[in-house]
Amino acid sequence: MLPQFDYVRPGSLSEAIEHGATDGAILHAGGIDLLGCLRDGVFTADKLVAIAHLAELRGIDETRDGGLRIGALTTLSEIAAHPLIGERYTVLSQGAGSAASPQLRNQGTIAGNLCQRPRCWYFRGDFHCLRKGGSMCYAVAGANQYHCIFGGDRCYIVHPSDTAPALVALDARVRIVGPSGQRVVPLDSFFVPPGQDIRRETILEPGDLVVEVLLPPPGMGLRSVYRKVRARGVWDFALAGAAAALTISDGRVTGGRLVLSGVAPIPWRAAEAERALAGSRLDAETIRRAAQACVADARPMTHNGYKVDLVRGVVEETLRSLA
Amino acid sequence: MKHYLPDPDQIPGEAQPQELPPWGETRVVGRSLSRVDGYELVSGTAVYTLDLTLPDMLHAVIVRCPHAHARVVRVETSRAEAMPGVRAVLTASTPGAEIPWYFGDDGPTSRLFDSHCRYAGEEVAAVAAETVHQAWDAARAIEVEYEVLPFVIDEAEALEADAPAVHEGGNLTEQREFARGDVEAAFAEADVVLGGTFRTPCELHAPLETFVSVARWDGDRLTVWDSTQGVFARQQELARYFRLPLTSVRVICPYVGGGFGAKLSTGKYTVIAALAARMTARPVKLAVTREDSFLSEGNRPANTIRLKAAAMRDGTLTALEGEFLGSVGAYPSGAVSPYLLLALYDCANARAATTEVYTNAGRARAFRAPAFPPCAWALEQTIDALAEEIGMDPVEFRLKNLATVLQLRDDLPYTSIGLRECIIEGAREFGWESARSRPQQDGHLRRGVGMAAGMWAYPGEPRATVFVKLFADGSVNLNMGASDIGTGTKTVMAMVVAEELGVPLEQIQIEHADTGTTQYAPASGGSQTVVVSSPAVRAAAVDVKGQLLEIAAAELERPAEGLVLRDGQVVPIDDEGAAVPLAELRGLRQRQNIVGVGRRHPHPEGKIALPFCAQFADVEVNTLTGEVRVARLLAAHDSGRVMSYLTYENQVFGGMAMGIGFGLTEDRVLDSQTGKMVNHNWHDYKIPTAKDVPLEQTCVPIDPHDTECNTTGAKGLGEPAHIPTAAAIANAVYHATGVRVHDAPITAMQMVRLLAETRGD
Amino acid sequence: MSEDSGKRQDSQRGISRRNFLGTMGAGTLGVAVSGRAAPAQGAVAVASDGTQPVTLRINGRRVDLRVEPRWTLLDVLRDHLELVGTKLGCARGECGACTVLVDGQAQYACMTLALEAEGHEITTVEGLMHGEELGAVQQAFVEEDAFQCGYCTPGQVVAAEGLLRGNPNPDLAEIQEGMSGNLCRCGAYDHIFKAVRRAAQLKQLGTG
Numbered sequence A: 001m002l003p004q005f006d007y008v009r010p011g012s013l014s015e016a017i018e019h020g021a022t023d024g025a026i027l028h029a030g031g032i033d034l035l036g037c038l039r040d041g042v043f044t045a046d047k048l049v050a051i052a053h054l055a056e057l058r059g060i061d062e063t064r065d066g067g068l069r070i071g072a073l074t075t076l077s078e079i080a081a082h083p084l085i086g087e088r089y090t091v092l093s094q095g096a097g098s099a100a101s102p103q104l105r106n107q108g109t110i111a112g113n114l115c116q117r118p119r120c121w122y123f124r125g126d127f128h129c130l131r132k133g134g135s136m137c138y139a140v141a142g143a144n145q146y147h148c149i150f151g152g153d154r155c156y157i158v159h160p161s162d163t164a165p166a167l168v169a170l171d172a173r174v175r176i177v178g179p180s181g182q183r184v185v186p187l188d189s190f191f192v193p194p195g196q197d198i199r200r201e202t203i204l205e206p207g208d209l210v211v212e213v214l215l216p217p218p219g220m221g222l223r224s225v226y227r228k229v230r231a232r233g234v235w236d237f238a239l240a241g242a243a244a245a246l247t248i249s250d251g252r253v254t255g256g257r258l259v260l261s262g263v264a265p266i267p268w269r270a271a272e273a274e275r276a277l278a279g280s281r282l283d284a285e286t287i288r289r290a291a292q293a294c295v296a297d298a299r300p301m302t303h304n305g306y307k308v309d310l311v312r313g314v315v316e317e318t319l320r321s322l323a
Numbered sequence B: 001m002k003h004y005l006p007d008p009d010q011i012p013g014e015a016q017p018q019e020l021p022p023w024g025e026t027r028v029v030g031r032s033l034s035r036v037d038g039y040e041l042v043s044g045t046a047v048y049t050l051d052l053t054l055p056d057m058l059h060a061v062i063v064r065c066p067h068a069h070a071r072v073v074r075v076e077t078s079r080a081e082a083m084p085g086v087r088a089v090l091t092a093s094t095p096g097a098e099i100p101w102y103f104g105d106d107g108p109t110s111r112l113f114d115s116h117c118r119y120a121g122e123e124v125a126a127v128a129a130e131t132v133h134q135a136w137d138a139a140r141a142i143e144v145e146y147e148v149l150p151f152v153i154d155e156a157e158a159l160e161a162d163a164p165a166v167h168e169g170g171n172l173t174e175q176r177e178f179a180r181g182d183v184e185a186a187f188a189e190a191d192v193v194l195g196g197t198f199r200t201p202c203e204l205h206a207p208l209e210t211f212v213s214v215a216r217w218d219g220d221r222l223t224v225w226d227s228t229q230g231v232f233a234r235q236q237e238l239a240r241y242f243r244l245p246l247t248s249v250r251v252i253c254p255y256v257g258g259g260f261g262a263k264l265s266t267g268k269y270t271v272i273a274a275l276a277a278r279m280t281a282r283p284v285k286l287a288v289t290r291e292d293s294f295l296s297e298g299n300r301p302a303n304t305i306r307l308k309a310a311a312m313r314d315g316t317l318t319a320l321e322g323e324f325l326g327s328v329g330a331y332p333s334g335a336v337s338p339y340l341l342l343a344l345y346d347c348a349n350a351r352a353a354t355t356e357v358y359t360n361a362g363r364a365r366a367f368r369a370p371a372f373p374p375c376a377w378a379l380e381q382t383i384d385a386l387a388e389e390i391g392m393d394p395v396e397f398r399l400k401n402l403a404t405v406l407q408l409r410d411d412l413p414y415t416s417i418g419l420r421e422c423i424i425e426g427a428r429e430f431g432w433e434s435a436r437s438r439p440q441q442d443g444h445l446r447r448g449v450g451m452a453a454g455m456w457a458y459p460g461e462p463r464a465t466v467f468v469k470l471f472a473d474g475s476v477n478l479n480m481g482a483s484d485i486g487t488g489t490k491t492v493m494a495m496v497v498a499e500e501l502g503v504p505l506e507q508i509q510i511e512h513a514d515t516g517t518t519q520y521a522p523a524s525g526g527s528q529t530v531v532v533s534s535p536a537v538r539a540a541a542v543d544v545k546g547q548l549l550e551i552a553a554a555e556l557e558r559p560a561e562g563l564v565l566r567d568g569q570v571v572p573i574d575d576e577g578a579a580v581p582l583a584e585l586r587g588l589r590q591r592q593n594i595v596g597v598g599r600r601h602p603h604p605e606g607k608i609a610l611p612f613c614a615q616f617a618d619v620e621v622n623t624l625t626g627e628v629r630v631a632r633l634l635a636a637h638d639s640g641r642v643m644s645y646l647t648y649e650n651q652v653f654g655g656m657a658m659g660i661g662f663g664l665t666e667d668r669v670l671d672s673q674t675g676k677m678v679n680h681n682w683h684d685y686k687i688p689t690a691k692d693v694p695l696e697q698t699c700v701p702i703d704p705h706d707t708e709c710n711t712t713g714a715k716g717l718g719e720p721a722h723i724p725t726a727a728a729i730a731n732a733v734y735h736a737t738g739v740r741v742h743d744a745p746i747t748a749m750q751m752v753r754l755l756a757e758t759r760g761d
Numbered sequence C: 001m002s003e004d005s006g007k008r009q010d011s012q013r014g015i016s017r018r019n020f021l022g023t024m025g026a027g028t029l030g031v032a033v034s035g036r037a038a039p040a041q042g043a044v045a046v047a048s049d050g051t052q053p054v055t056l057r058i059n060g061r062r063v064d065l066r067v068e069p070r071w072t073l074l075d076v077l078r079d080h081l082e083l084v085g086t087k088l089g090c091a092r093g094e095c096g097a098c099t100v101l102v103d104g105q106a107q108y109a110c111m112t113l114a115l116e117a118e119g120h121e122i123t124t125v126e127g128l129m130h131g132e133e134l135g136a137v138q139q140a141f142v143e144e145d146a147f148q149c150g151y152c153t154p155g156q157v158v159a160a161e162g163l164l165r166g167n168p169n170p171d172l173a174e175i176q177e178g179m180s181g182n183l184c185r186c187g188a189y190d191h192i193f194k195a196v197r198r199a200a201q202l203k204q205l206g207t208g
């Protein structure tokens, strides 16, 4: 049952920022993740600042440089169904299309998806864990089968989003406006790992609003794909996934990124694997080397050792599909 | 079925009612007809208990213990009591709340609010308020001080000498042994001996409609609308808790949104609702939240089964041995059963030992074929492995070893046994042989097929009374106590009436599942509803028919034997042109009603009627990721007569869908540090979705034309449909990959690891 | 597609620090605008323990009522408007029993605040009826026996309606995907898939 909160529907973006910056306020886009957290008492909010009606945060448009601008309130369904995104940025289309369920995709927004809180069952459950201001991470000695094998540092969440790895793979940026003005930030540096700050997952400050996601023009020979492995067919977060966006010319990888989902507190760039791929043909040997390189630094916990095998497998399958 | 449903052998005998001859060709029964309540279900006009609002109704919520094991030291309710809309706060010390709590027939083992909380989720207090929101706000304001105690959640650890005791007297609830023949000798002489330890997960019922009751008192009379599988069972239990005569307790449930066994026994929420209603003199609704229902409203406990089996190279199964361990949770219930091991195959030497323990976890409840799917998981994989070891096709190996009598009960004969046909017909329809020898494609996707057999053990509680009332215009009222839990009971029973009385389904009005206005029927569980109630319905309809034909015979001046009822008319067999509509019978108009009474006859003497099945699975395993996709399922069931084809097929597919969950995705997880459940919601406890079921499913009914089981020839279906599915999938996974998965569920998490180990990485 | 660069859009929107500060100030927070079912333009503010008058459009009818901020659309439908065809299964977006159409698209009413439903066209299972007659999807569900206990059914029916409005002729795989946001614990999925296919036919024939 939802606890009580105030509700404001600001008349403009600037009012939204003003409200968002007040103590105890929180933005409500589609509301899916937010209401879930409030219901479960993961955190409290004094005031919900509704932004869904702000028309300037909507829409998908081509930009002059040949890239794409996706308004913050664009729903995951809209992204998944957009022909241009499907054609040029397949990985994003697939990422958005593989999140949650059809109904949730009809309501959930891209900004909300990037800013959703972690799905760790201790964080979401009745456990006063480190990320909620408590003194311990229950995953360390507990049921950590869904937790991270990379980037854990006192807290071992995985990043829940399926669009984030796709967007990082595409080198997308987000435009943020807030009380201190606006800035455009590469998505690469949007997420905050626990080693940096254990209480939050993004760089957003109170009052900050993501207004749009900016995609660069697709590079020459860009081929991209998102492959997600989950415990059931739908309505489920990634056990592990691979978002690949590679430029391929004459059969050789000329650039691009490989980003993993479901295995780290932030979308995890497989830098070693990217190096292993650069300049190579996508033959069986290269693919195997790249897959192996992905897990070189893995630090599995008691119950998530399978993620090492799974990352290898899903990366191999993903790269094969691009070959 | 101990703890869950009455043992038919313990039911006092009754006078033998008239037996009816078996049906020959049927005109209505067996057809694919739309449900009689289909309109209500799709239009949203079916009112479930959760949908009910009574005038002046309050809403109650329960405060639960957040610790796996604790003692309540103090409950501070003053803040909550002062909150807006709050009308009652109930705790252990509330006058009237000192109600002893029973689990089954044995003495009380707890109380309504037990200060000794034995699992995370146990009821500690409750609030009734004007709105649900107010009730929750107040519940959150109740402060409870606990003394937190050491807990135990692991079944094996619960047996250790220094384990925390869930109850005084230790954690062992029951140990049993069964044996026949000489198992040691058989193992010694066998050509092949195999064994392994199998584990199955704790599975949650998770019906779509949560657990909910609405209670209202009129003076000393209690009426409860309850989301239940059996109104009479609920009535009896409520009468005991409130020390009322049965007639003062009325339980009603027109629609129930699923139960799967969890809604057979009375939950504390129902009694709390009734108590709060009495305290406030207002109707009270109490709906358990989804999350809380996962903690406290039942489960199928995890099983650990160590199996050993032996065979000769000629394909004779010579020995079976099993050790079963499971936890009932914090209170008396059932956890394991070796029935299937000891009954499915003809095996002269068999032995089983069972151990059941208490742990600090939610109590087990009956769950679709209690203890059978776990046993099938272990047994049917072992049989598969044995067949391979002696180089025999698993279908052939099973056919060679089928039981023909119930060895568990001194070789009691069956009224019919269609298992052989299930296996043969199923294999043929499935294309077993060609699928079995299908070459693997290159690449990382591997296909495989597997099968498993099963049977179900509960013959039903042979007592039910049904009224059928014919009105002067020829329309009919069917009055029966049985609940329709989604299996199509109402439709099936209306078809039985239509079969006998020749009235169209649209003219049959059904009154059911109301202890105040309908007659006794056992709870809809144990796959007994059709088996028990349809003969009673038939008998009542036949009673009406007899009276009606007597009237008609007199009016038409023809012998009653020469008349039949068809299309709302009395039709002389040798002169169809002289047919008379029922409404035109003077005798009927004079009486206005003809009432027929039907009672369920006893089970056949010296025989037992049980259903059998065989299921076949075709899977695809991704060897890179460990994902298992079920591509195709086929089920061949001997459940006797197909009463209604659509609901039969639906039930079979539904049982298999649940089997996919049991085999591939579902698993309750308790945190080892705190004993608390971490996945008490539908996202983290993963039941199958539309994307987890195969697009190709086939139902092959096998009807052995059983004329002895009962007067409609039907046997149970709901539970057998769930029993072998997971095992068939596991055998298919083995066939695809060569990996024998001992622990259910076969998640990608487990599979990717096992595949890597097999490859040696 | 517009040729706008991100930069130009920004300046159009006037989001620079200066501009931003310029539009701020006490009193910008407007009073509640209500009484009309259009996306609220002006500002709305409701205190947690207060109520706000809203106008909802449900099944083509205009409904005026007062709601608390925390009430979900599902709370309002079931507890205040007695439209109990929309079911409550989990109240957390994990079952689909509460599926309604919002501007023709399937959504979970339990995850939608009532205040957020303002200005949108809401359709519930009751709204798919033609008077006493079943709509095409409902008719198809009856014909194919696409339910057991029936509790998930209204949500399934509405989800199917949403699917078919977006894709009038889905293939089996599209049906499976489209219906994947609705749990059926009874496991009637196979018949549900058949019903959706049948419903597509019925709609094309113009029946129901």
Ligand SMILES: Cc1cc2nc3c(=O)[nH]c(=O)nc-3n(C[C@H](O)[C@H](O)[C@H](O)COP(=O)(O)OP(=O)(O)OC[C@H]3O[C@@H](n4cnc5c(N)ncnc54)[C@H](O)[C@@H]3O)c2cc1C
Residues within 6 Å of the ligand: A026, A027, A028, A029, A030, A031, A032, A033, A034, A035, A036, A072, A076, A098, A099, A100, A101, A104, A107, A108, A109, A110, A111, A112, A113, A114, A115, A116, A117, A160, A161, A162, A163, A204, A208, A209, A210, A211, A235, A236, A237, A238, B683, C092, C093, C094
């Ligand atoms: C059962 C379930 C399963 C799910 N499965 C998946 C899955 O498999 N994969 C996946 O990726 N996601 C999944 N999700 C998450 C879902 O996709 C997200 O919750 C959804 O996209 C969030 O969008 P929203 O608009 O509803 O966010 P909201 O709930 O409105 O917001 C989420 C957070 O983001 C903040 N926020 C929203 N918009 C902005 C903005 N413009 N600027 C700054 N901050 C903002 C909010 O303050 C809030 O903290 C699942 C959710 C549920 C409930």
Ligand code: FES
Residues within 6 Å of the ligand: C087, C088, C089, C090, C091, C092, C093, C094, C095, C096, C097, C098, C099, C108, C109, C110, C111
């Ligand atoms: S009640 Fe809304 S999704 Fe379950």
Ligand code: FES
Residues within 6 Å of the ligand: B208, B257, B258, B486, C147, C148, C149, C150, C151, C152, C153, C183, C184, C185, C186, C187, C188
């Ligand atoms: S019909 Fe019972 S849950 Fe779907």
